[in-house]
Amino acid sequence: MRGKPIIDTGKCKGCELCNGVCPVNIMSMSETFNKQGVQYAVCIDEEKCTTCGACAIICPDMVIKVIKYEQG
Amino acid sequence: MRGKPIIDTGKCKGCELCNGVCPVNIMSMSETFNKQGVQYAVCIDEEKCTTCGACAIICPDMVIKVIKYEQG
Amino acid sequence: METKKFKYVYDKPEALVDKVTHYCPGCGHGIVHKLLAEVMDEFGVREKAIIVAPVGCSVLIYDYMNFDGCEASHGRAPAVATGLKRVHPDNIVVAYQGDGDLLAIGTGEAIHAANRGENFTTIFINNAIYGMTGGQMAPTTMENQITATTPTGRDPMDVGYPIRGCELLNSLEAPVFIERCSIHDFKNTLKTKKAIKKGIKNQIEGRGYSFIEVLSTCPTNWGMKPQEAADWVKDTMVPYYPLGNFRDN
Amino acid sequence: METKKFKYVYDKPEALVDKVTHYCPGCGHGIVHKLLAEVMDEFGVREKAIIVAPVGCSVLIYDYMNFDGCEASHGRAPAVATGLKRVHPDNIVVAYQGDGDLLAIGTGEAIHAANRGENFTTIFINNAIYGMTGGQMAPTTMENQITATTPTGRDPMDVGYPIRGCELLNSLEAPVFIERCSIHDFKNTLKTKKAIKKGIKNQIEGRGYSFIEVLSTCPTNWGMKPQEAADWVKDTMVPYYPLGNFRDN
Amino acid sequence: MHERMIIAGFGGQGVIMAGKLLCIAAMNENKYVSHIPSYGAEMRGGTANCSVVISDKEIGSPTVPKPTIAVVMNTPSLTKFEPMVKPGGLLIYNSSLIDQKPKRTDITVVDVKANDISEAEGSTRAANMAAIGKVLALKPEIASLESVIKALDVAISARNRKHNDINIKVLKAAFAQK
Amino acid sequence: MHERMIIAGFGGQGVIMAGKLLCIAAMNENKYVSHIPSYGAEMRGGTANCSVVISDKEIGSPTVPKPTIAVVMNTPSLTKFEPMVKPGGLLIYNSSLIDQKPKRTDITVVDVKANDISEAEGSTRAANMAAIGKVLALKPEIASLESVIKALDVAISARNRKHNDINIKVLKAAFAQK
Amino acid sequence: MSDQILMKGNEALGEAAIIAGCRFYFGYPITPQNEVPAYMARRLPDVGGTFLQAESEIAAINMVYGASAAGARVMTSSSSPGISLKQEGLSYIAGAELPCVVVNIMRGGPGLGNIAGSQGDYFQSTRGGGNGDYRQLVLTPATVQEMADLTVLAFDLADKYRVTVLILGDGYLGQISEALTLPKPTGKVFDKPWALTGAKGRKPNKVASLRLVPESSLEELNLVLDEKYKSISANECRSESYLTDDADYLLVAYGTSSRICREAVNELREEGIKVGLFRLITAWPFPAEALRKAADKTKKILTVEMSLGQMIEDVQLSVKDSDKVDFYGRSGGMLPETDEIKRRIKAYGN
Amino acid sequence: MSDQILMKGNEALGEAAIIAGCRFYFGYPITPQNEVPAYMARRLPDVGGTFLQAESEIAAINMVYGASAAGARVMTSSSSPGISLKQEGLSYIAGAELPCVVVNIMRGGPGLGNIAGSQGDYFQSTRGGGNGDYRQLVLTPATVQEMADLTVLAFDLADKYRVTVLILGDGYLGQISEALTLPKPTGKVFDKPWALTGAKGRKPNKVASLRLVPESSLEELNLVLDEKYKSISANECRSESYLTDDADYLLVAYGTSSRICREAVNELREEGIKVGLFRLITAWPFPAEALRKAADKTKKILTVEMSLGQMIEDVQLSVKDSDKVDFYGRSGGMLPETDEIKRRIKAYGN
């Protein structure tokens, strides 16, 4: 696992843009609602994350940060 | 004589544009002042007038009309 | 000889009122007024014409045109013309505007009327100065030109380069006719008339928006004699404001 | 594994305030805000920056940027930015404007600030609609696009063709940088950031006026889901508003 | 009779329309009515609500800072409007979408499984009708069910009138619930 | 002392400056002064005039609809202002350029060959100084010749100050004329 | 009652304009009046009219100027900041004596303020925010029904006097839906020999406010306008006196705040307190005479505004004893409260 | 007297602004104030300042807004139609509490009118021609000396209260040249912690008039502004009472018309008629208290304006018995006449 998106689910507005932009299709939406009343973004397979940052950069609401684990 | 400029001297503002535009250089300015207090345009050699109309067209103040005598 | 038959090579157009204008000696406005009136006569549309007068030296143009006239507040002639023309699509509406009027305060209205392709004709008098208010910098004032508000000459690094109206409007889709002409000499004055004629013709035919820029003179505020002013147009303005047609759809 | 060392590939810029915006889900404004904040961080100019907020959906941008901010009345951001920048030439001033703001009511101010070559950076959000007021026609609304004030679709014969901002400003001498970008996908979003970065760099170096048009989305007023909106930008807007650099002096 | 209502929910839940429907019905029963949407400083594209006044007398202020009846269709609306209800008033909440229980004890709290009722009648979009049905059942002075059903023809745009059959079914179902 | 003057002529004749010169001189003699150019609806680039008030007392209106003194430098100005001069007032006209004779008999009419005097002293552009010289000769209460000569240094722009020698000569010449 | 429909204030106004024969609308979006342009955009094409979204409020008012000069019945609408931008245009319209109808659905100010309903533009409306000596007729509806009825009236008054008629509503009135009986056209027709239609068979017409020569010509125009304004003042004052005959206390208000006052009057009367309401229907001309009459025997006058005090000056100017004029105002989009009005009135004692 | 120079009103104003520390000027040409921008264009570069000719009056006032937000002393000037265009901007400036100096050299209106001096914009100036509840401080010079002195004062007042100070002159005052002793700088310095200078070592500053959340926030701003306006009213009323102590009759005027009134007073006094002049120096706040005092024992008050009656409302609002307030006005650029004033006063008899 190289890294992963860190999702501040409470801030998510459920626009799904991150879903569309992930090159490895690991972003999806929750079943449940957050306190804003929307289904929020979740990463369904962190192992596959390339840490490309696309989801974070496209997110209009600063919901996602992406981390990369240091080598070794 | 083919025709000539008819100059409504009282309306002339003395700008001299007609002088500059006449191809045969027959437009000049008067010695005396008109009722507007300016030296006005005069045609000094009507014989030479080509009736080109340039003086009339350039005059900003509708001072000049140009006539052409009918043949015969 | 006095009774010899003659015809007028040049006579006062019916569309022009026979009175002394308030313009300074040699002012270009007078020339363009006449050309416009001639064109109206030639198309026989005087009784349909409405002139929209700007705020600027030509604010009284409705006193000189022998047809209906409407004042517009400074810069808003295109909006006023839009209102008039939308109500009376069959009338011939001309917005006559100065460079301060059209390219400074009225930039928005000019661009948007052009962009809508309103079916009226704009005559744009570019004399590189605010004439009426006593010679301040216009959007079209030349680099280094001294005016009341550029006492050491227009500095493009501070206030920008002169704006080219035709080029600006030419970036829009709708206008059908855009041409820049000049009245600094006889030949160009005739070309100006031709351009105005085309602009009115387009309107008569319902083809849309026509824009005729006329490089003109302001001897008084330029501090020049009229002929010097005409030469200044030729030598200084024409090189920056290229004459010619930009669009003729 | 939780204690494994890591670094942020993407972290919240310092120049952005950590709060929930008032924007609709998927609105392009949020994306561009973030890009701008990142650029400010990258140049380390947060403490010098002043954002000029338009009247439009992004009117509250000063609540989201972690630096000084100034409201402008509708369309007048370029004039306000001019005032700010002339007083503080060393501050970094950004005018952030919508398409109604910049290309309708503010046409004159936009063109003249650009023409003067004012040394600030304009970010122009083209979402083809008036977002804040509930979806009326903007100058950039596409042909046939249905809006609250074009209930049967925009008819270019009646209200004109959509105006292309970059092309319009490109007819002026002074601007040093003019580019159109889009945030409809990841690649273009990165390009947008690059363009904004160039615009701020130009300002830091005192080179003059930079203009970055960003094709953006308004899912709410377009009546689309955010991803559909992004696709509409790609399929409908990009063909009419070609992406790319128009000037880079 | 003087009721001051708030109807609140998500953007697409039809709360504005629900308010208008009640107004038209009451108007046709010769009551004074007013309806005003919230157009204030809300999050854009977020929640929506409208204020409705239905009265025997001319109506002064159209705003409803202290509703006698609040109909809330989602959780954020419950959070916002529960505290505002006038003591002794009525709170109707959509228990299909709202998990938490209202806490006020000085008001009447009633739940309606609006989305469930709607879906049971074959539509995912008529939850608002269920809420209205519930209102009419509890406050028959506002308007009769018949008036509301009649009002549907006016309130619903031509384009959507084809759904009126289902709307009526949902209205009736909610109205009939004990 | 309370004089209300009009000084009028062509654009380039320096009538505005002439008025200012008188004002500065009188001001330095502790009189109240006001000067206002006509900026109204004249033909553009045509005639110019200014209204000057010089008084022992504070000045109310700066405009001069009925001048006690009119100085006219060309024919159109004579035509315009002769009728306005207050009965008993003074009309000074530039007989170098004005052929016709003023017709009023209820006022003092004085001519000054302003252009001729100017040219005689070596300048084509100091006719305004000749007019001022004449005014001072006839109305010494306004200001002394010395004050006016001193005022020249202030009134004339640095660029044109080199002409002041001639200006002074013309002033004196006109002042000295019987 | 079967002819009653439920309609939003802004839309009722739009429909009434069409009923009144308005066929030209020029406007620019601004909350809380956006339903007016949207409605006109939908409806005007149906009746052969022209809706045009202008590039700005300034363009809009100048399009109105042009269309009015052409002889058309024409309207624009906006809200406070947009109306501020129209002030130069309105001054020109007054100077050129053009008839038009302008709608201001007021919001909170100053500046951008907010979008809730307010009455902060009373001064601007009644004193002319533009330059020079001029007036505009100001109608102040209080219900959706009046939004419609006064709009129909507005077009006749505009044409009759060749003035701007300003319909001064507020955000609440624009947004509220109420029962409405659509007004009928009045059928009045006004000759417009001054209109610009082309100088066929007549002398050219000129529409202008400039008066350069002779010097006194502008004053002449001012005096002509003044006569007209006097005639409007004499003939067009409108107001409603509600339970004022025996009133000890008088509320004075207009628009939305007058609705709240009426409610307060009703509730106070139930408690036996003799209070009445004087409600403006025209803010200019101000119904001073009628107010004087209604106020004559009252002990105290409470002016209630959705502002921090503007109409109160007209109230003070109207009544003899201005000391008895008191004020209660809420601003920034907030509404006066019935309870507070009642509290105030009760506090005056007997 | 040796420090006296002859200077034109418009230029005196420009020089005084520079003395007051004004280093930024944004404006647009319009007669009769063109000497202000021309003067600033010549002089500001000498003192390291910035003159910029804006593309319009609207751009100019918004540049002023920006420069003021940046903390600078800044000025713009215009004349009536141009000032109308600035109304939205002025409303924003009020809402954002920015200090600035705006000059209106009034001309005849309405509309384009003419370019002669007038006082037709009194309503607009004192009631705010823009939207919302706001005020601006209005200074009314009557001489070239005051054009300069009040300009210096204006900058201090603007900074002290964070308001617009409007210098309300007229075409005659702009064009007249008179003796002037240049004013001295006051040396006052005002901290501007709110100014936009970059958020270095402090929280970000925001300059805005928008107040969305909570709903009551705009009203809170309105109340803050109202407090400020009350404090200005309490502290900044300025006026001059000339020979009013024993006066049977009182003239009330400001600016150019007050000069004519003073002349009339002097002439009437010579005839033994006891008349005095009350002259405004601030039009807002209106010096009501001082006027009440001056008017107390007079039989009749003649308000003299270069308009058809605007300030008269403030006079009526100020004095107890408004029936004794009479009016004489000339409009469209015409001046009141001394003789007519005398005639009127005499006609009041004893």
Ligand SMILES: Cc1ncc(C[n+]2csc(CCOP(=O)(O)OP(=O)(O)O)c2C)c(N)n1
């Ligand atoms: C709103 C407004 N601003 C300014 C003016 C003053 N003004 C009158 S004409 C003019 C500009 C004239 O210049 P231009 O349009 O170039 O016309 P020209 O006189 O040169 O023909 C200006 C600024 C005005 N009348 N109204």
Ligand SMILES: Cc1ncc(C[n+]2csc(CCOP(=O)(O)OP(=O)(O)O)c2C)c(N)n1
């Ligand atoms: C003078 C004025 N006119 C109109 C408005 C109303 N208004 C607010 S935002 C806006 C336009 C918003 O559209 P745009 O600039 O495209 O920004 P967006 O919301 O789409 O981002 C308008 C017309 C206003 N506030 N002020």
Ligand code: SF4
């Ligand atoms: S960082 Fe890239 S790969 Fe990882 S979740 Fe985000 S978009 Fe997908």
Ligand code: SF4
């Ligand atoms: S892009 Fe952001 S706001 Fe949108 S769904 Fe993903 S995390 Fe949520």
Ligand code: SF4
């Ligand atoms: S018509 Fe031609 S040739 Fe004759 S005078 Fe005129 S310019 Fe000269």
Ligand code: SF4
């Ligand atoms: S061009 Fe006309 S105005 Fe000029 S000098 Fe010739 S005739 Fe006279």
Ligand code: SF4
């Ligand atoms: S000032 Fe210039 S533009 Fe105006 S009339 Fe005189 S010459 Fe013509």
Ligand code: SF4
């Ligand atoms: S209305 Fe449109 S532009 Fe505005 S926040 Fe919503 S999506 Fe964004």
Ligand SMILES: [Mg+2]
């Ligand atoms: Mg010009």
Ligand SMILES: [Mg+2]
């Ligand atoms: Mg937009």
